[in-house]
Amino acid sequence: KSPALMRPEETIEAPTMGQRITCLSNTVSTGGELLRFSFWMRGDASPPPLHVHPRQQESIEVVGGSVLSISGGVRRVLGPGGTISTPPGEPHTVGPAGEDAVEMIVEFRPALGFEHFMERTFALDRAGHLNAKGRGNPLRLATARPHEAEFFVPRVPIGLQRAILRALDRLGRWLPDARG
Numbered sequence: 001k002s003p004a005l006m007r008p009e010e011t012i013e014a015p016t017m018g019q020r021i022t023c024l025s026n027t028v029s030t031g032g033e034l035l036r037f038s039f040w041m042r043g044d045a046s047p048p049p050l051h052v053h054p055r056q057q058e059s060i061e062v063v064g065g066s067v068l069s070i071s072g073g074v075r076r077v078l079g080p081g082g083t084i085s086t087p088p089g090e091p092h093t094v095g096p097a098g099e100d101a102v103e104m105i106v107e108f109r110p111a112l113g114f115e116h117f118m119e120r121t122f123a124l125d126r127a128g129h130l131n132a133k134g135r136g137n138p139l140r141l142a143t144a145r146p147h148e149a150e151f152f153v154p155r156v157p158i159g160l161q162r163a164i165l166r167a168l169d170r171l172g173r174w175l176p177d178a179r180g
Contacts, residue, residue: 005115006037012118014125017134018042021118026089027111035111035173037118038063046133047095053150054087054158057109059085060094069094091154109118112170121143142168 006012006023013020018041025036041047043065052068060069062082069076069084071092078084086092096102108114121134121144130136147165153160 006119012122014122014130014131014134016125016128016132018045018132019122019125021122023115024105027115030111032111033109035108035115037106038103039095039106040101043096043099043101045096046132047093050091050093050154052091052152052154052158053086053108054152055088055110056112056114056150057085057087057107058092059083059107059109061105063103063105066097066099067094067102067104088097112150113145114150117144117146117149117151137172137175139168139172141172143172143175170174 004030006021006026008023008026011020011022011081020040022038022040023036024038025034027035030036039060047068060067060078060083062078062080067078069078069092071084071086072090074082076082077097079084084094094104121141122128124130124136124140124144125134129140135141142165145165146152147162147169147173152161
């Protein structure tokens with residue numbers, strides 16, 4: 001059973017990972033075309049791993065702090081007002097460039113399953129199942145459905161990742177408290 005999607009202006013937190021998201025436009029309000037949210041990261045937070053979205057464009061605008069962006073193999077440090085748009089299939093990540101917290105406006109086009117993925121991952125963090133780098137039991141992590149969010153690692157065939165993650169998701173649902 002999937003949880004209800006975030007409502008605009010709703011905020012969710014992942015205290016262990018040091019992240020907070022406030023929904024600005026959810027999947028429902030945009031007919032699936034866009035997911036837009038404010039993304040805050042603590043200064044010592046680990047960036048998400050380098051990843052690709054095969055069918056989504058991800059754009060960020062820095063609101064506060066200094067953000068390290070890696071996109072298409074290019075490292076950039078962006079300050080407030082700085083933007084970057086990563087086309088589908090290009091490996092990328094963002095995170096704090098220094099010790100201070102950062103805030104960004106993030107957009108995914110189309111939204112696909114990214115909203116559910118964020119909610120489930122943050123719920124796993126709040127339940128104590130993830131470490132500061134967002135890592136934990138692979139079966140439990142697969143229940144966040146990164147394959148539906150199109151959140152994949154680069155250089156591993158997408159079809160293979162999709163198949164493995166679907167299988168792990170099915171197995172992970174048998175874990176205690178995985179159905180929440």
